[in-house]
Amino acid sequence: MGKYKNKMCYPRLNKSGEIISYRFMYSGKDPNTNQHKLYTKTWKVPKGLSVKEIEKERKEFEIEFIKESEKKSNGIFVSETNLTFNEFADDWLERIRLKEDAYGSYSSAKNHLRILKEWFGNYLLKNISPILVQRFYDYICSRTYEKTCVTVKQSIKELIVSDKTKCYEIAGSCGINRLTLRIATKVGSKISMETAKAICSYFKVPMDKYFSITTEKVKYSCATNRGIKTTLVMILNSARKNMLIEHNFATNEYTNGISGTVKKKEIYNEEEVREFVRLCLQEKDLRKKSIFALYIFLGLRNGEVCGLEWKDIDLENGILNIQRNTLYFKEFGVVTKEPKTKNSKRSLAMPLQLTEILKEYKIWWEEQKIIHGDLWYNADRLFLQDSGECLHPCTPSTWLKNFELKNGLKHISPHKLRHTSITMQLLAGIPIKAVSERAGHADEHITLGIYTHFLKEEDRKAANVFDRFLSV
Structure with missing residues (x-):
């Protein structure tokens, strides 16, 4: 008994003087109040055992009691429960749903739970082991899906020449940019199924003559797998805090x-950016013109653009402040919330071109307010529906896609326009710290982590150019 100074053991005798039970006591503390607490437990002596056997079992019981009491005293005691992963996960998800400002977390967790429940569903929480979890991680990292690949089998150059139409007009009619059309003239190049169909439809030729279609198995991205892992960690961490599991x-x-493929971010190159800006400045719809300009000049997130109000903008001094996010979630509808992180709340100096675009848009906006009169919803948002109600966050994506198709530009999403803007700022030589702050990242390491591969590509191009320059 000398090893555990906080414990005591008292035998209980019957009238015949035989020991019928032992009362164990442990002097610890209440983890909630930090005050002294005495933990007790009784062990009844089984009948039919020899003195030696009784002493052996008594010691084993005593050791388990002390371990249990120490855990309780330190606040790490695991409750005896037969709760399954499914039962606890459903309760955890509901608590996430009821949390204020947890819309994105709920939506992603709900998607991740589909695969988590398939694997862990009916397992008791207490039976989830490191081996089981590792097998699950190995499984999600090995999962594949089928991807259709279209490869140029025969150059379409002959079709372009015989058509006697300018390349940019052909590209525009196909809803692609001239670079993509040029790629389709090179045998062995890969293009999208949508592009191949558009080209074949325009020239009225069979697909299999110019393109070969194959399917390949592709692993899910590292980001997808990490997201699933993060949700599992959060669920089991909540179970541990509730003392349902110890580890x-x-x-x-x-x-x-976790492993997986790292998908290359599709963005505009320098030539495509200049073309996009040129066409953006020519756009007659001032709402679209202003939104596209905010994407490319400042690299704003779509939710940040949709959340802008006129009070956030100082047109006289060319300053724009990010104060809120307006997003759409399937489960919650359109929601306005705080920016993504504390660093996302930021003040940005606007390029002169953007300031002039917004000044022009402000005049149009005020005119629309007068025209609609009492029908105006009376919102201060920059971007509104015809009624004056807030613009749906999905609308700019549709506008951008139609704008790109109309002008024969490569299709990229609003968020990829943000990637384009940030990448071009880095390539322009703007210090990484300044780019990171303007992007709303927590620090420059995040910016470098996201955009390193773009910079490596440019570094390789620079090395090749300099190599040619020095060639003798």
Whole structure:
């Protein structure tokens, strides 16, 4: 008994003087109040055992009691429960749904739970082991899906020449840019199924004559797999805090890392950016012109653009402030919330071209307010529906896609326009710290982590150019 100074053990005798039970006591503390607490437990002596056997079992019981009491005293005691992963995960998800400002977390967690429930569903929480979790991680990292690949089998150059139409007109009619059309003239190049269909439809030729179609199995991205892992870690961490499990076996402490493919971010190159800006400045719809300009000149997120109000903008001094996000979630509809992170709340100096665009738009906006009169919803938002109600966050994406198709530009989403803007700022030589702050990232390491591969490509181009310059 000398090893555990906080414990005591008292035998209980019957009238015959035989020991019928032992009363164990442990002097600890209440983890909630930090005050002294005495933990007790009784062990009844089984009948039919020898003195030696009784002493052996008594010691085993005593050791378990002390371990249990120490855990309770330190606030890490695991409750005895037969709760399954499914039951706890559903309750956890509901608590996330009821949290204020947790719309994005709820939507992503709900999607991740589909695959998590397939694997862990009916397992008791207490039976989820490191081996089981590692097998799950190995499974999601090995998953594949089928991707259709279209390869140029025969050059379409002969079709372009015989058509006697300018390349930019052909590209515009196909809803692609001239660079994509040029790629389709090179045998072995890969293009999208949508592009191949558009080209074949324009020239009225069979697909299989000029393009070969194959399918390949592709692994899910590292970002997708990490998202699933993060949700599992959060669920089991909540279970641990509720004293339903002692350890969170989903963490890196017990398992190996997550792998997957790293998808290249599709953005505009320098030539395409200049063309986009040129066409943007020619756009007659001032709402679209202003939104596209905010994407490319400042690299704003779509939610930040949709959340802008006139009070956030100082047109006289060319300053724009990001104060809110307006987003759409399937489960919640359109929601206005705080920016993505504390660094997302920021003040940005606007380029002169953008300031002039917004000044022009402000005049139009005020005119629309007068024209609609009492029908105006009386919102201060920059971007509104015809009624004056807030613009739906999905609308700019549709506008951008139609704008790109109309002008024969490569299709990229609003968020990829943000990537384009940030990449071009880095290539222009703007210091990484300034770019990071303007992008609303927590620090420059995040910016470098996202855009390193773009910079490596440009570094390789620079090396090749200099190599040619020095060639003798």
